[in-house]
Amino acid sequence: MKIEKVSVRNFGIIADIDLDISAKEGSLVFLNGRNGRGKTTFQSALRWCFYGDEPAPAKFLSSWALNNAQIGDTLTTRVEAEIMMDTVGTTAVIERTQLFQKTETTSPKRMGQPQLTVKIRKSAAGSLTDIKADPEMWVQSFFPKRLINFFLFDGEMMKNFFDLKVKGAVENAVREIAGVDRFDNIAQNFAAAETQLNRKIAKLTGAKAEKVNIQLEAQQKLLVEIFLEWKTLSDQLAVNKVRSEEISTILEGLEGQADAAERLKYLDAEEADYKNKLTRAEEEFQSEILTNGTNSLLVGAFPELKNQVARAKKEDWLPPPFEPARIERLIEDGKCICGAHLSPGDDSTKALQTLIEKHRVSSGVGKVLDQMSRQIDLVEIALQQGWRIIQDKNVSIMQISKDIARVQKEKERLLEVMKGSDVTEIRLLVEEKKNLDKERERLVTTTAILLGQNESQTFKVETLQKELAQATEGNKEAELLQHEAKWAREISEAAGNIHQSAIKQVRQRLQESFTEKFSVIKKGKFITEISNDFEVKTLNEFGHETELSEGEKMMKAYIFAIALREVINLGFPLVVDTPFGRLDSPNRAELAKMLSKFLEDEVTNSNRQAFFLMQDTEYTPYTRKYFEKLNPIEAYLAKDEEFENIKSDLGYGIDPDWLLYESWKDWADGKIG
Amino acid sequence: MSGVVKKTKRLALSWDQDFKPNLGDLEFHLKKNTEKNRISNLDLFMLCLGIGFEAKQKRPTPPRKTDAVRLADIKEKTIAIWQAIAVSDTGNPEVLLDEDLVFDIIEQYAAAGLMILSVEMENRPDFAGWLSGKLYKQSEQVAKTK
Numbered sequence: 001m002k003i004e005k006v007s008v009r010n011f012g013i014i015a016d017i018d019l020d021i022s023a024k025e026g027s028l029v030f031l032n033g034r035n036g037r038g039k040t041t042f043q044s045a046l047r048w049c050f051y052g053d054e055p056a057p058a059k060f061l062s063s064w065a066l067n068n069a070q071i072g073d074t075l076t077t078r079v080e081a082e083i084m085m086d087t088v089g090t091t092a093v094i095e096r097t098q099l100f101q102k103t104e105t106t107s108p109k110r111m112g113q114p115q116l117t118v119k120i121r122k123s124a125a126g127s128l129t130d131i132k133a134d135p136e137m138w139v140q141s142f143f144p145k146r147l148i149n150f151f152l153f154d155g156e157m158m159k160n161f162f163d164l165k166v167k168g169a170v171e172n173a174v175r176e177i178a179g180v181d182r183f184d185n186i187a188q189n190f191a192a193a194e195t196q197l198n199r200k201i202a203k204l205t206g207a208k209a210e211k212v213n214i215q216l217e218a219q220q221k222l223l224v225e226i227f228l229e230w231k232t233l234s235d236q237l238a239v240n241k242v243r244s245e246e247i248s249t250i251l252e253g254l255e256g257q258a259d260a261a262e263r264l265k266y267l268d269a270e271e272a273d274y275k276n277k278l279t280r281a282e283e284e285f286q287s288e289i290l291t292n293g294t295n296s297l298l299v300g301a302f303p304e305l306k307n308q309v310a311r312a313k314k315e316d317w318l319p320p321p322f323e324p325a326r327i328e329r330l331i332e333d334g335k336c337i338c339g340a341h342l343s344p345g346d347d348s349t350k351a352l353q354t355l356i357e358k359h360r361v362s363s364g365v366g367k368v369l370d371q372m373s374r375q376i377d378l379v380e381i382a383l384q385q386g387w388r389i390i391q392d393k394n395v396s397i398m399q400i401s402k403d404i405a406r407v408q409k410e411k412e413r414l415l416e417v418m419k420g421s422d423v424t425e426i427r428l429l430v431e432e433k434k435n436l437d438k439e440r441e442r443l444v445t446t447t448a449i450l451l452g453q454n455e456s457q458t459f460k461v462e463t464l465q466k467e468l469a470q471a472t473e474g475n476k477e478a479e480l481l482q483h484e485a486k487w488a489r490e491i492s493e494a495a496g497n498i499h500q501s502a503i504k505q506v507r508q509r510l511q512e513s514f515t516e517k518f519s520v521i522k523k524g525k526f527i528t529e530i531s532n533d534f535e536v537k538t539l540n541e542f543g544h545e546t547e548l549s550e551g552e553k554m555m556k557a558y559i560f561a562i563a564l565r566e567v568i569n570l571g572f573p574l575v576v577d578t579p580f581g582r583l584d585s586p587n588r589a590e591l592a593k594m595l596s597k598f599l600e601d602e603v604t605n606s607n608r609q610a611f612f613l614m615q616d617t618e619y620t621p622y623t624r625k626y627f628e629k630l631n632p633i634e635a636y637l638a639k640d641e642e643f644e645n646i647k648s649d650l651g652y653g654i655d656p657d658w659l660l661y662e663s664w665k666d667w668a669d670g671k672i673g
Numbered sequence: 674m675s676g677v678v679k680k681t682k683r684l685a686l687s688w689d690q691d692f693k694p695n696l697g698d699l700e701f702h703l704k705k706n707t708e709k710n711r712i713s714n715l716d717l718f719m720l721c722l723g724i725g726f727e728a729k730q731k732r733p734t735p736p737r738k739t740d741a742v743r744l745a746d747i748k749e750k751t752i753a754i755w756q757a758i759a760v761s762d763t764g765n766p767e768v769l770l771d772e773d774l775v776f777d778i779i780e781q782y783a784a785a786g787l788m789i790l791s792v793e794m795e796n797r798p799d800f801a802g803w804l805s806g807k808l809y810k811q812s813e814q815v816a817k818t819k
Contacts, residue, residue, distance in 0.1 A: 293808020297723025
């Protein structure tokens with residue numbers, strides 16, 4: 001693939017050039033120029049044309065064109081490259097344009113999007129056909145964007161190429177060459193699909209169905225228990241009803257005897273109750289009679305006592321007590337309370353002593369009588385109370401006895417009514433019916449409760465059955481999903497394997513090609529290794545990473561770029577800005593030697609092309625000598641005499657301006673052979 | 674009693690030993706009538722005393738066995754009744770100045786009462802009814818007198 005023509009309009013400093021090398025022999029092109037003449041702009045124009053990478057706004061629309069336009073004028077930036085695609089004459093014309101409009105401000109107004117046009121001509125004699133379908137895709141297929149760094153690059157950065165962004169660039173290149181992105185995407189997409197399927201499976205399956213089933217079994221068991229209990233009670237209720245009806249029929253036939261029997265039962269209880277009361281009343285009556293009667297037997301003693309008390313009162317025996325000891329103290333003191341003097345043996349003293357003797361006994365008896373009479377009064381009161389109690393009890397006994405007689409009479413009457421019937425049997429029937437009625441009430445209540453429980457339980461069971469059905473359905477779905485997940489995993493693994501395998505192959509081919517080419521240059525046993533993480537290492541014969549000179553590093557980058565082109569089998573030209581960078585003379589000489597030797601094989605004997613964009617300190621007469629045998633096409637970008645700072649023009653050969661200075665002057669003067 | 678009263682050294686009264694064996698039967702009849710769980714010694718002694726005093730019969734003072742009523746537990750009202758009997762028996766209130774004299778007298782009446790009841794128990798088929806009727810009438814009579 002060779003670039004035969006490049007037309008640039010209104011792009012940065014290049015306002016209007018047409019590089020046409022179609023008629024020239026050789027595949028090595030030196031496009032020279034001093035600083036600021038548009039070498040980098042030329043490369044930038046190609047980059048925009050092929051890849052759509054726009055330069056900075058200030059370097060996009062040409063200042064010259066803008067200056068020459070009127071406000072409101074439309075300006076077109078255009079880059080067109082005509083490329084010989086193969087040796088049979090297929091030609092492609094790639095053109096990218098962008099419209100601008102000059103405004104009152106310093107910045108032009110962009111009008112619409114850049115437009116890409118690709119036209120193909122199958123032979124030199126054929127006409128151009130517009131690729132309308134998808135020109136971007138067409139360009140991408142021949143000039144993959146991910147390989148941009150290996151076709152359009154800056155020599156200034158070459159020596160550091162493998163130390164800087166190269167890993168990502170190499171990886172991108174390898175991927176692009178291997179064409180495995182779709183497999184990687186497939187692997188990733190199917191892995192994601194598998195993850196998603198596994199999530200769904202986890203939701204659908206697992207312990208849920210089992211758990212629901214256990215709950216369902218428990219609830220079903222409970223439901224059965226409730227039903228059985230209800231059935232038992234219902235049976236009991238039916239039996240109860242039948243028996244109750246039987247009894248009712250029997251009792252109806254006895255015409256009121258059942259009521260009589262019932263009444264008799266109550267009368268029996270009433271009689272028993274009265275008899276108990278009677279017994280208690282009689283016991284209390286007898287107890288009171290014993291106490292009161294006993295005391296009454298002794299009442300005969302009381303009249304004499306009362307006589308004696310009366311006598312004592314009369315004779316003043318009773319209290320206030322006579323106190324002999326006090327009178328004796330008066331005698332001892334010799335003085336009476338009346339003031340009389342008392343002497344032993346005198347009349348007053350004797351009289352007092354006689355008084356003491358007389359009252360000593362009577363006063364003692366009087367005290368006792370006094371206390372006794374009080375107690376006897378209480379006894380008499382108690383006797384009266386006791387008698388009233390006896391009378392009350394007697395009345396009670398009589399009343400209770402009357403009640404008992406009444407009850408007994410009523411019983412006799414009822415027995416007369418029931419004469420000829422078995423009272424006991426009737427009573428038992430009545431009792432049984434009562435019990436049956438009571439039991440039926442309980443059974444009805446319980447069965448109603450059980451029915452309610454049954455309904456609630458049935459609802460629970462139905463709910464669980466639905467849940468179980470869903471869970472089981474989930475399991476079925478999960479089984480299908482598991483198959484899908486398995487397929488997804490297999491496809492993912494297969495795609496991954498293809499991806500890895502393809503990358504491995506490309507890496508291997510790159511390694512082989514690189515090693516071969518580098519060995520030619522270095523004539524040593526160097527091996528190139530591209531690691532799994534796309535690091536490009538140069539190893540010596542002992543397998544150790546070797547140190548390379550600055551020139552060797554740059555050469556390594558060139559060779560890698562060329563090896564890539566070989567592996568990918570695309571022939572896009574190598575366009576290198578400042579290919580020697582800041583190398584010193586020995587390194588530049590060494591690189592020039594290596595490049596010329598390398599390009600001799602790679603360029604002259606193939607349909608490939610190399611563009612080197614250089615200034616006069618890189619492309620010297622001495623450098624030129626290394627490439628002379630390759631018959632390079634020389635062109636240059638020079639200042640426009642009229643618009644020196646904003647427009648460059650194109651010329652072929654050596655820039656005459658160069659011949660005025662230093663080595664090129666010597667060369668022009670014939671001093672350099 | 675006053676300081677002039679001669680105190681007894683007895684701790685309890687005594688039954689007449691000749692009829693004491695009948696006390697069990699007497700207790701049985703009284704229990705039967707009243708359905709009481711227990712007829713006390715005092716109940717029995719007072720009944721015998723009442724029967725003996727009502728009949729104006731006495732027996733010789735029983736030998737001191739202290740097998741009847743315990744004196745420590747006797748209420749003042751009961752003592753007053755006993756003293757009234759002693760005064761009635763002697764016609765002299767000075768009997769009250771000697772506790773033993775009082776207790777001798779009531780033991781004598783109680784002994785006679787026990788003897789009477791023993792005979793009645795032996796002779797009357799419905800002893801309990803007879804006794805109840807007798808006591809009822811006595812109560813009624815006393816009440817009417819008042």
